[in-house]
Amino acid sequence: MTGNSPLLSVEGLTIDLPAQPGLVQDVSFEVGRGRSLALIGESGCGKTLTSMAILRLLPPGLTIAGGRIVFDGTDLLTCSPRELRAVRGGPVGVVFQEPMSSLDPTMTVGDQIAEARLLHLGERRSVALRRAEELLDRVGIPNAAQRVRSYPHELSGGMQQRVMIAAAIACDPKLVIADEPTTALDVTIQAEILGLLRDLQRDLDLAVLLVTHDLGVVADFCDDVVVMYAGHVVERASIDELFYSPGHPYSSALLASVPQSGSPRTRLAVIPGRVPPAGRFPAGCRFQPRCVHNRPEVCGRPQPDSVLAGAHRSRCGRVASGALTVEGVPRG
């Protein structure tokens, strides 16, 4: 493949439950080689489903109803099961949300890190375990030679997540999908894990797709952002564009709801109402019932995904047409 095509491209992805078509609808984004992209939104917006759909790891009952997912030239939605397995754990590694339950309690962490190498490279167990030890060392676990024989319950949550990361990079992937990798951890540990991911991204030239609901994490970590709301992508932007000139009322409201450490004793902005449950999404703009700029006669119609500038896109017709400007974070 040429260096210019994106490593991962998701186009028009739609995920259905039998009773609730359009749980995730028409989601498109791209991850460039060595780049980091955040998929951000409130709980239930479909960001985790979207990330799981890439390797077709959706829970039973959920189906991919449309779209294309192309990774490094392979269409993951039409390829054979064998081709799909070759991608899983090989050029694409995954770090899941809850390290404790995502690690097999009956298997040593060394064996779990080595597993992908046995599967993809056909290495002997002893060889793969030596590599697992190096990987444990690489992700900052002291005493790797002993820890390789530990079981998950013998490690702290932070250590477990380091193990998950070591397992995800075991076969030198090009892309790591990290689904809320720090949500289950203490705040101090969160920073360490993010630091580790950032180091690995730089050192191994990894592309990272980070699923999170934490704007602070996004600001620290990512080049680009995809903002999701109720199964729609509402905005795609670079990190600077999102923070300083957001292109969607929802993005703007999200930014306003982050506590500012520089201005104590100010009232924290909240977004009124709650995310509609799947299956009861309003017609047209899905954010419209909670939007302070709501104009029913305009917003009740389907909103096109419009280009604002370059790669900056928004699903708010009024912002795109210049009829509405929303606020970002003040510069400086």
Add this chain to the structure above:
Amino acid sequence: MSGRMIVRRLGGGVLVLWLVSLVTFLMVQLIPGDPAQVIAGENASAADVERIRERLGLDRPVIEQYLTWLFGVLRGDLGRSLFTDRPVTSTILLAAPPTLALAVAAIVVAVLVGVTAGVLAGLAQGSWLDRAISSLATLGIAMPSFWVAMLLVSVFALGLGWFPATSYAPMSRGLGTWASHLVLPAVALGLATAAELARHTRGCVADVLTRPYVRTARARGATTGWLVRRHILRNAAIPVVTVLGLQTGRLLGGTIVIEAVVGISGLGTLAVNSVLQRDYPVIQGYVLFCAAVVVLINLIVDLTYGWINPKVRTA
């Protein structure tokens, strides 16, 4: 599993055995009226009653009787049969091999059939295969083992002539002969346990399949076969082993019926005859022996937990 834990479990087993010995001993004491008279029967002569009273030591104080009996048991002396006058220990050891062989063979059948069927059903939840296995399992639990034994014997032994119809062949007559005699009764005895295990395994596999670590393994590129071998079997095994441990006691008791149907003279037959003859020393010996086997099996089950589940090892 640590040595300390094994010692602790062993200690627990010894305690259970002691309680069983106490109850077994009291069995004779709790006979209403004059135990010697009851044991000897209504038509016994006064001399016979007196002989039994003396043989069982019923004329001495209870504590003394118990201690004498207990120390005998500890030395492996369970007394003598009231009818054959042979030592109970050797009578039981003589009758044990066919029964233990039958029980072990039944467990093997149950595990092979039950776990395989359960894993298949669990992996293919909701499919026709799953429904077929679940229906067969219900049928297997519902059918009484003696009836299954009669059915198997009439079809495969009397009808097709593939296996011998009755009796037990000791291993000294050749492994093939020994095994061919065991197949039908072992299947008959193990079928209900297999059905129970299949249902349980299905549930456990279905549960393990929903666990995040299975998704993690899939995300590493694991095939279904790899998932089953490396992740599912081991994790589903923990509750399944528990059920198997509970079932072994039932299997040991179940041999009584199967032995009668297939004409094997083992422990079950011995127990039935002893009860009919009110041969208390033999009944006591049988109960104690079975308790020891069950305690031993539970110890093995406990040790297996530690091997399967690393969390138990440090507990």
